[in-house]
Amino acid sequence: MPEGSDINTIEWFVENGHRSNSLRNGFDDAMQIAKTILTESDKYVNRTETENYRPGPA
Numbered sequence: 001m002p003e004g005s006d007i008n009t010i011e012w013f014v015e016n017g018h019r020s021n022s023l024r025n026g027f028d029d030a031m032q033i034a035k036t037i038l039t040e041s042d043k044y045v046n047r048t049e050t051e052n053y054r055p056g057p058a
Contacts, residue, residue, distance in 0.1 A: 007041055010034050 013021075014034050021027050 007038070010037055014038060 014031065017027075017031065017034075021030070
């Protein structure tokens with residue numbers, strides 16, 4: 001399994017994380033952060049799709 005996380009893992013956490021994590025310290029904060037990441041990701045994806053955005057070299 002690859003190390004780290006990706007957007008799919010965050011989506012899974014938002015949808016299913018309460019089952020095994022809701023009693024852990026910091027769960028509410030982690031859920032809020034995960035939802036914020038998904039919201040920002042959706043904004044970026046929608047912007048790049050609608051504007052035909054192509055980032056330049058990094």
